[in-house]
Amino acid sequence: MRNDSRQQNQLRPITIATNVNKHAEGSVLIEFGYTKVICTASVEERVPPFMKGQGKGWINAEYAMLPRATHSRNQRESARGKLTGRTMEIQRLIGRALRSVVDLQALGERTITLDCDVIQADGGTRTTSITGAFIALALAVQHLSKTASFSRYPITDFLASVSVGVIQEQAMLDLNYEEDSKAKVDMNVVMTGQGKFVEVQGTGEDAPFSRDELNALLGLAEEGIKELIAKQRDVLGEAASRIGEKFK
Amino acid sequence: MRNDSRQQNQLRPITIATNVNKHAEGSVLIEFGYTKVICTASVEERVPPFMKGQGKGWINAEYAMLPRATHSRNQRESARGKLTGRTMEIQRLIGRALRSVVDLQALGERTITLDCDVIQADGGTRTTSITGAFIALALAVQHLSKTASFSRYPITDFLASVSVGVIQEQAMLDLNYEEDSKAKVDMNVVMTGQGKFVEVQGTGEDAPFSRDELNALLGLAEEGIKELIAKQRDVLGEAASRIGEKFK
Amino acid sequence: MRNDSRQQNQLRPITIATNVNKHAEGSVLIEFGYTKVICTASVEERVPPFMKGQGKGWINAEYAMLPRATHSRNQRESARGKLTGRTMEIQRLIGRALRSVVDLQALGERTITLDCDVIQADGGTRTTSITGAFIALALAVQHLSKTASFSRYPITDFLASVSVGVIQEQAMLDLNYEEDSKAKVDMNVVMTGQGKFVEVQGTGEDAPFSRDELNALLGLAEEGIKELIAKQRDVLGEAASRIGEKFK
Amino acid sequence: MRNDSRQQNQLRPITIATNVNKHAEGSVLIEFGYTKVICTASVEERVPPFMKGQGKGWINAEYAMLPRATHSRNQRESARGKLTGRTMEIQRLIGRALRSVVDLQALGERTITLDCDVIQADGGTRTTSITGAFIALALAVQHLSKTASFSRYPITDFLASVSVGVIQEQAMLDLNYEEDSKAKVDMNVVMTGQGKFVEVQGTGEDAPFSRDELNALLGLAEEGIKELIAKQRDVLGEAASRIGEKFK
Amino acid sequence: MRNDSRQQNQLRPITIATNVNKHAEGSVLIEFGYTKVICTASVEERVPPFMKGQGKGWINAEYAMLPRATHSRNQRESARGKLTGRTMEIQRLIGRALRSVVDLQALGERTITLDCDVIQADGGTRTTSITGAFIALALAVQHLSKTASFSRYPITDFLASVSVGVIQEQAMLDLNYEEDSKAKVDMNVVMTGQGKFVEVQGTGEDAPFSRDELNALLGLAEEGIKELIAKQRDVLGEAASRIGEKFK
């Protein structure tokens, strides 16, 4: 049995509160169990230098943890004077994942920056961040759609993410911190509303894994992500109505 | 009349939620109107190098704003690779203020770090941080008192802070962002439960101020800080009981 | 009695030599007792990015100490790769103070940078710097007035600064290093020629202070600053004649 | 047909020269087509601080490209003053992958650092680096085995890596730069001599991918990695004899 | 006798391979004994900000060593976050030396960057770099001459460099690492094809040297550099034909 009495294929309790920030164009406080992340979407009417003059927009993500989000306090990256490799890796992943469901041409020459700040961590901060950032992004695009006229709606599909892992020869969904520490294989999966993969990152640092294990993990992840996307849809309500309208 | 209909000597609505972080020894989410700050206190059983071997403890503070705490997004200091002068100034102020009510000898060779992270900003982030950090500190010391035996209780008095300013020749208490932008004189006051000053920082960049104006501002600040300390006492409950016991 | 035999309300010997740098538009070597600071004013015909296109000028200050200005050698901030919080705080203070007596509109789109480099330190380096930087600024503006035509004279008033503190229950003027180390309360005051405050920064890290103590300190500071401004007027001679001409 | 006339499941020409550095304990110049990487293994008789006193060793990897390894010149990371996210991500991947086939306990309190320096880049620099770094590591461990006595041989299995991708609906093995730019899905796979996965990193930034596509890509990668491991075995000769002896 | 059996006035074996990089406009792998350096020349059709609008070009050099180029591994400068003084000094020297034989006016508004990356070090890395960088530069200018029309050929003379030193009262040519460690006087000389000095940098940290010793060292260096220039001429072949054509 799992240390929090969940079934092997059961997500932690998911809580999502939208519009938690009075300044941001989109914002959400999302919780996967004890992991809590504030995601804000900030719209700017300009693109980074490398994107200029292409008539396309850009989606950027940044990720950080408050120093005491974790069991013992971590030094601030601002005080260290540089980002850790872990932070860079995670924010590159979040940005790449979100861009996969945005039609940058349709967005126009704008940048939307997703800030994912982990207030409390208990495993799965990157998957919680992606799932929450998608909601903040959707809210910001809906907000933008009131003043900007889009030829096509810029969000092409839903997007959510979950972790899976192998613990004592068992595949498990949505690992918490204690489980993550014990897992021999650890995988993060990002999937769209259409059920396609955007990212599959599996690591067997402690023990390599077989094709069968990989398949079992992907199966669990698909289930979990479907549930998460259903929750996103609920929470977004009206803001979800035009997402992926080209598929309809 | 003020832009949020307050009286000249009226604080914004003050909200304080304690123990908002499952890992930290003390934590609080404090709101002065729309300004929201998470303060955590982290206890470590060691002191910084410059304090070693003196049998004394240390209190350290760090301050940051989430990128979208403000009206438009600010670059992260971790991405810039260094702290701004404003951040350094504020965290030095918070640390110095809190140390004034801690008996470092009584604390013993420990460091308590207060992290003040501004989730949403609407003026007065440094005064909100000091007021909240004191609560987180008091909770952490109470928590510590369950296992450590103190010869004297290390917290010697209450401590809170508020801003005051002159707007259109009128002294005002607890400025919000819009007021702060219009104020000709801007002052931050930190005071103890005994009614003594720990910090008085008045700045007349836009217009110098007279001794009379200074006195009017200090009067307002005293009133406001008394109210804040009453709220701290309420919220701390049992954890307040030994604070400043030497005065009793 | 004080360790250098001064009266409680007596400044240290003040020495001011002007035009000590052949390149700078204004320069001064100022000494408050053993504290020696070189202040230079550099005029540039451009403003920082955030001030562009407003038809206004800017005043900027930088502060540093030579490594062996102090009793034991300090590491260079250039070798550390970043400024300390103390340096940032001081240079922000100097800049803010000087801007309070400059009519930026009248100055036009120019930047004057005040560099305050402490050659030898014995307490009061920030107050010595402000007092000296004002003189360098006044010399640079006079120099500029020979070629630029100002609609109004850009310097609106005199400005000087002094420290005060409480040592063994006694308020003292212009603390030297040894006094500063023993002071329970430490205050830096910046005042104009019209006798108004520009900055009041009082800190009671070791012991909080009462309203009465604050008043006694402000009284001493006012006296000291009047003397300093008299010296500035003497030294500036002709260069002082148009300062604050709107008040006449 | 592919731009270099290869079959869909064909590796580029693989060239491996060992002992190319007279100082390093193990070294290799490895080429996957036009991609050339120098990998050196450096043995140090100490471990990083976080590993001290555990009786275990550590494997660390660093990755860099010469400025003109690429079509147009890139700024040096030493001149920029920090590593890019891409570099950090790659060197974390290389280190993690190699650690999966090292018995750190058997290695003892030593660090082996693998430096992968890309001399010329034409796609697949991270997979070339992993494949080459394994050889340098194996040479260094063999070299070490002459003087150190290991209770068990510290290398537990072979390890190699290859990229696969989907171009115009076709799965392709070992993409070169031009192919990589056109691929809709891009995957890096790291596998052991026993045919198990150590890392699977698939990204569909331009287009999400299905379970079937994933399976096709994994199939191709398995084939390619088997070939690469056969080449490693050839090149290592005697130095390969004790690798994974526990499986025998 | 020397530790590698050379005569006092004998260079180490010199090996030069050109066009070793498929991307760079000019490239060379040069070896002075066990010292191996890859030099690439990269042409960009722009000049640094300080050179803009002068109708002149610029030559820039960068230098680095792979971490394991040396006997024990060195930390990467990218990981340290800054260049060492040694690296800065060397790359300034290389750039200055090469500019002395380039007619920047004739080159036009272009920058040629010479990257000298030391693959393996055994003393004399800076002299090997200068000698190799000249070849890479000559190849790049020849390459450029096929598309750009130069009013005058931009390379005005050959250029090579060698080290000399005094070991046990004997002047020696082209010191290897072991010799360099024992030398009391150490000198690097850069000379042109016309036999004139561009740089003479002699250092007697361990023992000052006399005018006679200086003269003996310069004599040896002249001999060695003549040999090196003969080798450059051979290797460049056709690419050498227009160098210094104004002298002919």
Added chain:
Amino acid sequence: MRNDSRQQNQLRPITIATNVNKHAEGSVLIEFGYTKVICTASVEERVPPFMKGQGKGWINAEYAMLPRATHSRNQRESARGKLTGRTMEIQRLIGRALRSVVDLQALGERTITLDCDVIQADGGTRTTSITGAFIALALAVQHLSKTASFSRYPITDFLASVSVGVIQEQAMLDLNYEEDSKAKVDMNVVMTGQGKFVEVQGTGEDAPFSRDELNALLGLAEEGIKELIAKQRDVLGEAASRIGEKFK
């Protein structure tokens, strides 16, 4: 004729004031014409990590210019966050030069740091710094000799430095800034009291130079340095008496 009416072999007016800093163990304000440098020597009873346990001392030098030492203001290196290559090169040169006349064994496990801060620059700041730093060093060692007992006197010889250059085919001694800008060849020479060279750094960036020109420059430099050493001897008085006593 020279722009300041000097003879070709004439130094600028040299002014040396000793003990200008009340904290430093040795200090000097040295002027070569308008070039003014404060040199302080700081003694610490420890050595850098790489020198520990060898029973030897260390001499370290740092160099900086005040921002307005030059005609137009330079950005502070502390604000840039790193040292320029020029600064690094100069401080390495100063340290190396001074170490050549110090018997590190005799000094014992101590570090003497020479800080050379250029207050005003008009060419020759590095040669002025070396010449002044030697005096500060000599004063510090004399000061130290009152409390420490040296088996041998640690300073083995005098040391001074001057620049020479070729302007319009004429060799000139001690170039000022305007001359330096016009010089085709520029050389800095460091020499001992025994008339031996410690550093010879000649650069012909604008035009290579012949052996004859080199000899003429060295001749001028020798003359100039002899004069400088005579002045050092005068100024040091008693503190000079034991320098190089082994030669007597």
